[in-house]
Amino acid sequence: MNLFSLKEAAKQALSQTEVNFVIGYTKGSxxxxxxxxxxxxxxxxxxxxxSPLCDLSLVNYLSLEKNTPLEKFGKSPEQxxxxxxxxxxxxxxxxxxxxxxxxxxxxxxxxxxxxxxxDIKKLEARFPGVLDQARAEEEDGKYTICFGDKSxxxxxxxxxSDKCKHCAYPxxxxxxxxxxxxxxxxxxxxxxxxxxxxxxxxxxEEFWKNEFSRCIRCYACRNxxxxxxxxxxxxxxxxxxxxxxxxxPTENVIYHLSRAFHLAGRCAGCGECxxxxxxxxxxxxxxxxxxxxxxxxxxxxxxxxxxxxQFLTTYDLKDSEEFIL
Amino acid sequence: MSHFEPTIIAFLxxxxxxxxxxLSGTSRYKYPANxxxxxxxxxxxxxxxxxxxxxxxxxxxxxxxxxxxxDCHYSQGNYFTRRRFxxxxxxxxxxxxDPERVVLSWVSASEGKxxxxxxxxxxxxxxxxxxxxxxxxxxxxxxxxxNDS
Numbered sequence: 224m225n226l227f228s229l230k231e232a233a234k235q236a237l238s239q240t241e242v243n244f245v246i247g248y249t250k251g252s253x254x255x256x257x258x259x260x261x262x263x264x265x266x267x268x269x270x271x272x273x274s275p276l277c278d279l280s281l282v283n284y285l286s287l288e289k290n291t292p293l294e295k296f297g298k299s300p301e302q303x304x305x306x307x308x309x310x311x312x313x314x315x316x317x318x319x320x321x322x323x324x325x326x327x328x329x330x331x332x333x334x335x336x337x338x339x340x341x342d343i344k345k346l347e348a349r350f351p352g353v354l355d356q357a358r359a360e361e362e363d364g365k366y367t368i369c370f371g372d373k374s375x376x377x378x379x380x381x382x383x384s385d386k387c388k389h390c391a392y393p394x395x396x397x398x399x400x401x402x403x404x405x406x407x408x409x410x411x412x413x414x415x416x417x418x419x420x421x422x423x424x425x426x427x428e429e430f431w432k433n434e435f436s437r438c439i440r441c442y443a444c445r446n447x448x449x450x451x452x453x454x455x456x457x458x459x460x461x462x463x464x465x466x467x468x469x470x471x472p473t474e475n476v477i478y479h480l481s482r483a484f485h486l487a488g489r490c491a492g493c494g495e496c497x498x499x500x501x502x503x504x505x506x507x508x509x510x511x512x513x514x515x516x517x518x519x520x521x522x523x524x525x526x527x528x529x530x531x532x533q534f535l536t537t538y539d540l541k542d543s544e545e546f547i548l
Numbered sequence: 549m550s551h552f553e554p555t556i557i558a559f560l561x562x563x564x565x566x567x568x569x570x571l572s573g574t575s576r577y578k579y580p581a582n583x584x585x586x587x588x589x590x591x592x593x594x595x596x597x598x599x600x601x602x603x604x605x606x607x608x609x610x611x612x613x614x615x616x617x618x619d620c621h622y623s624q625g626n627y628f629t630r631r632r633f634x635x636x637x638x639x640x641x642x643x644x645x646d647p648e649r650v651v652l653s654w655v656s657a658s659e660g661k662x663x664x665x666x667x668x669x670x671x672x673x674x675x676x677x678x679x680x681x682x683x684x685x686x687x688x689x690x691x692x693x694x695n696d697s
Contacts, residue, residue, distance in 0.1 A: 420642065428644030428682060457597075465597055473684045477604065480643060481597050487635060512642045516635055538627035540617070543634050548653035548666055 224273050225403055229307075229335070232400045233268045236305035236331040245305030245333070246281045247271040254353040254370070255346050259284065273307070273402075275359045275366060278340040278384055280493040281306055282315045282449035285325060303329050309337035310408075311386070313395035314526025315449040315491035320397075321531050322489075324452055334398030336406040339379070339387035341366065344503075346382055350375075386494035386507060389415060397529060413515040419508055435475035437502045440468075444496035444506055445482060450489050458482060483509035488517040488534045491526045554608035554674040558583050558667070559598070561591045563621035564656045565613035571660030579667040582674075583611075590614065591652075592625025596636040599650055604683045609649045609674035611667075616654040626654070645682050649674060 233245045249260035249270045257276045261284075262268045285306065308316060313334060319325050338361055346368070347353070357370035366382060368375045380388070387393075391408040395401065422430065445451045445458060458466050458478060466478045483506075490510040497507045517523050520543060523534035560566040566587045572579060584607075588594060591614025599610045612629065620626040633652045641647040651670055655663045 424641070424644055424646055426644075427642065431643055465601070471684070473604065473682075476643065476682070477600055480600060480639070484596060484636065484639060487639075509639075509642070513635070513639060516638050520634060521631065535628070535631060538624065538631055540627075542627065542630050544617075544630070545634065546637065546647070546652070547630070547633075548651060 228402045232333045241303040247307040248277045255357045275341045280495050282312045286452035305331040307333050310393040311493040313397050317526040317529045320529035332398045334395030334401040336394040341382050342384040416511045436472045438475040440470045443499045447495040447499040487513040556609040557602040557607045558585045559594045559612045561614040562589045564615035567657035568655040568659045568663045572664040575660045577664035579664040580671040582671045583667045590625035591629040608680045611651040613653045613655045
């Protein structure tokens with residue numbers, strides 16, 4: 224990862240008068256943490272970096288900054304934002320663009336071809352209580368983790384984020400500037416959801432009942448998701464009330480079912496929902512299942528093209544008639 | 549213990565399926581009273597989450613019925629229904645809800661007998677499947693009889 228090119232790209236973006244800040248990563252305050260950072264001038268750009276520890280997605284900040292998707296549609300861009308994106312992030316941006324949730328001209332996208340990021344929870348499980356700021360580097364299928372005066376070599380697949388293990392689009396599909404060379408994607412066969420798919424109906428019910436009984440309905444998953452940017456979120460509405468506020472397995476199932484189905488064919492697989500969940504719910508299972516079905520049934524992959532039509536607003540005369548009486 | 553009678557909510561499109569159900573009535577073809585008909589203007593109006601609401605309200609099965617493909621009164625509504633339904637059914641199965649409880653059918657306005665036969669068949673099927681256990685119905689909550697823990 225050429226940090227010099229990264230900073231130069233940020234400086235280049237900032238040099239434009241309409242660009243107020245560049246959203247990137249900076250070292251966190253302790254341990255393995257990485258923080259988002261809004262660099263507003265050349266001096267602050269020096270704080271930007273990228274390493275395998277950068278497990279969070281920055282795309283959510285676009286919705287928060289630009290906050291009023293449809294209202295700004297058609298107005299000339301007065302303010303631009305620079306942002307660092309990995310592969311999955313670029314797909315999220317593409318998807319939002321195709322839904323007209325944001326205007327392309329308002330973005331300066333700095334693409335980082337991603338070799339995969341570390342699941343910080345796995346690292347913290349291995350090295351609990353680390354307070355010294357840590358570093359991570361990747362080489363030859365191994366991560367070298369350094370903190371304090373210690374250094375450890377760990378096999379990549381031991382601490383790699385689950386979402387990266389099957390990533391088919393590690394190189395950003397949309398960008399204004401690309402740092403480093405392109406990375407080849409993996410062949411995604413959806414092996415991770417196979418055990419869940421092949422379980423019996425009773426086992427499935429039991430599994431999800433157990434999982435969702437832990438859900439505290441904190442809405443972190445909805446808040447962290449880059450594609451959950453509806454101003455009037457269905458999960459919060461009181462008229463009509465789709466999901467009641469009570470926290471019990473029934474309501475929790477309805478909450479997650481609704482949210483996952485609203486992300487059908489839109490989820491970019493960034494894994495933020497699972498990352499931010501305080502009780503470690505396996506939320507990506509739901510999204511992956513829908514991603515797989517949408518791909519196999521309708522040959523649609525979200526976030527490939529910023530102009531593509533959505534699969535639910537189009538139809539094929541030859542759509543499956545399976546199970547229809 | 550009295551035997552179980554399922555509650556089945558039927559979303560019927562105004563132009564074809566509801567008219568078809570109406571025809572079965574006027575032709576005196578009997579279909580089970582387990583079917584509670586809800587008239588919608590088009591099957592494409594049915595939000596998949598309404599199926600979930602129906603289950604949560606105590607339904608044991610849901611049937612969505614619309615015009616045959618190509619004959620939709622609004623040209624394309626049923627095509628969208630088809631897309632949504634296929635995906636949603638598979639998703640419900642993934643979550644442990646029996647997909648046999650959610651049925652999509654195409655019934656035209658002239659198919660009175662067929663509607664009655666379909667509903668009879670469906671009621672039998674759902675009766676055999678038994679009551680839905682995945683959701684605690686709303687009324688149980690209201691009576692204070694939760695909780696699934």
